[in-house]
Amino acid sequence: MELTPLQKARYEYNPKLPGMLRHGISEICVKEGAQTSSAADQEKIQALFPNTYGKKEITFEKGSNTSTPKKQVVGVILSGGQAPGGHNVVCGLYDALKATDKENVLYGFKGGPSGLLEDDYIIFDDAYIDQYRNTGGFDIIGSGRTKLETQEQFAVAAEVCKKHGITAIVIIGGDDSNTNAAVLAEYFAAQGTGVQVIGCPKTIDGDLKNEDIEASFGFDTATKTYSELIGNIERDANSAKKYWHFIKVMGRSASHVALECALETQPNICLISEEVSAKKMSLSQIADQIADSVSARAEKGMNFGVAIIPEGVVEFVPEFSALIAEINELLAGSKADAFNALSNWKEKYAFIEKGLSSEAMAVFAILPETIQQQLFLERDPHGNVQVSLIESEKLFSALVKDKLEQRKAAGTYHGKFNALHHFFGYEGRCAFPSNFDADYCYSLGYNAFMLIQYGYNGYLSKVSNLSKPAEEWVAGGMPITKMMNMERRHGEDKPVIKKALVELDGKPFKYFEAHRAQWAEETSYIYPGAIQYYGPASVCDITTRTLALEKGE
Numbered sequence: 001m002e003l004t005p006l007q008k009a010r011y012e013y014n015p016k017l018p019g020m021l022r023h024g025i026s027e028i029c030v031k032e033g034a035q036t037s038s039a040a041d042q043e044k045i046q047a048l049f050p051n052t053y054g055k056k057e058i059t060f061e062k063g064s065n066t067s068t069p070k071k072q073v074v075g076v077i078l079s080g081g082q083a084p085g086g087h088n089v090v091c092g093l094y095d096a097l098k099a100t101d102k103e104n105v106l107y108g109f110k111g112g113p114s115g116l117l118e119d120d121y122i123i124f125d126d127a128y129i130d131q132y133r134n135t136g137g138f139d140i141i142g143s144g145r146t147k148l149e150t151q152e153q154f155a156v157a158a159e160v161c162k163k164h165g166i167t168a169i170v171i172i173g174g175d176d177s178n179t180n181a182a183v184l185a186e187y188f189a190a191q192g193t194g195v196q197v198i199g200c201p202k203t204i205d206g207d208l209k210n211e212d213i214e215a216s217f218g219f220d221t222a223t224k225t226y227s228e229l230i231g232n233i234e235r236d237a238n239s240a241k242k243y244w245h246f247i248k249v250m251g252r253s254a255s256h257v258a259l260e261c262a263l264e265t266q267p268n269i270c271l272i273s274e275e276v277s278a279k280k281m282s283l284s285q286i287a288d289q290i291a292d293s294v295s296a297r298a299e300k301g302m303n304f305g306v307a308i309i310p311e312g313v314v315e316f317v318p319e320f321s322a323l324i325a326e327i328n329e330l331l332a333g334s335k336a337d338a339f340n341a342l343s344n345w346k347e348k349y350a351f352i353e354k355g356l357s358s359e360a361m362a363v364f365a366i367l368p369e370t371i372q373q374q375l376f377l378e379r380d381p382h383g384n385v386q387v388s389l390i391e392s393e394k395l396f397s398a399l400v401k402d403k404l405e406q407r408k409a410a411g412t413y414h415g416k417f418n419a420l421h422h423f424f425g426y427e428g429r430c431a432f433p434s435n436f437d438a439d440y441c442y443s444l445g446y447n448a449f450m451l452i453q454y455g456y457n458g459y460l461s462k463v464s465n466l467s468k469p470a471e472e473w474v475a476g477g478m479p480i481t482k483m484m485n486m487e488r489r490h491g492e493d494k495p496v497i498k499k500a501l502v503e504l505d506g507k508p509f510k511y512f513e514a515h516r517a518q519w520a521e522e523t524s525y526i527y528p529g530a531i532q533y534y535g536p537a538s539v540c541d542i543t544t545r546t547l548a549l550e551k552g553e
């Protein structure tokens, strides 16, 4: 593979560890904190995790290492969607493991959790690891979305661990993967396998966040990458002055990515799904809100603008979710065959009109025809509409166009409206990690090994105080059960790590709320430019606006 100068330079970048992990393995000891209890439903969670519940929070500090020497054979798994920095978690884990004992071994299970079940792995060595230092992507071993959740799967995992003499598994994943890490840890403990499980918090969506996890890795780089692109588009819009750009950004459910990008770039509009849901906004109300900005700007001669749409927003519009539920019902089981047998859209439309309630039909009727058809074409293996495939950026621009035509007819709008559409998602998930993500991820992996070495099981690798320079970061571990509560999932009560949605009384949203009226009417754009890797820390190590505001900075 031919390397660019930047690639070569990134291979040589030395990720920064928290000060307390910089002393060398022989000088890192454990400081135990208080016993923990789960975020809610304590009795139920304790009953489900009798072996791993209520353990102590721990931090590492300088002191003589008291861990019991033992050969470690560790397996690592990358789970779910890619997030910049995943390679560095593996590199940090590898370096700590080898620094402790050259005889220690690191297995990488390929293609996500299924690699463990299928015993499909590689064994890392220096030459292999060195090709991936500080790079984006998960291609070091690949990732996958198989869930490790059944007793049968756990039994297979235990067999595979026994076969290779594996002493610990590190699962790098989001809220669901770390929930499953906790369940696997409990299983291993209950069966007396002696295998430890450690989780690492990953997802660009930023929704694996709580009082213990300040940020999931990848969020920093992905949002900076999207913000660079959005800033470039804003500058183009402000130069050409003839387009409204509707930009959908990733984030399956929560709007943290959209909100962070808005804070970084100050667009005219940014929808926040959690607010749409809290205010029970209709499609028409949302379209009016955007049309108000378009009209106000047109009044000032500015027939251009930028609107950020979070990927998951339509699921938060109550009337749209109700419509989706009815469509799923309408096509359940063999009814889909009758629908698919109809030869043209006119006949299909009549079928739909007959099957939907008048409320659902009223919502369906205002959708552009392409979106109407998407609702019936794209179905998941369970036969449900795949909401994430709906082109919501096109949906909202079409609804806004209708509103503007009505306003034009009423003589209240006289501008021009030309819309362009973009979707930024995959562009950011495998970007070269920012220095922050390179440092944070390396620290998470290094720290995960320290937790293994000290015998912890069912813990999440925790690195905090992240808005400060890495020297001041605090490394330690938190029992995963501390972050759990019971939730209803697929008709059953399950112990899960709570997904963190945007808090409408949180500081990042409050800041946005206080400024958005001005951003909607004026041109207040910020052009953040590309992520910088070399130069002063004030340019290269900038924390996200979300984290800075949350920390009151």
Ligand code: FBP
Pocket (backbone or CB within 6 Å): 079, 080, 081, 082, 083, 174, 202, 203, 204, 205, 250, 251, 252, 253, 311, 388, 429
């Ligand atoms: P994770 O939650 O697994 O980190 O993935 C998040 C995400 O990147 C979402 O932003 C996006 O909706 C989804 O993955 C896309 O999934 P896929 O990679 O399967 O297309």
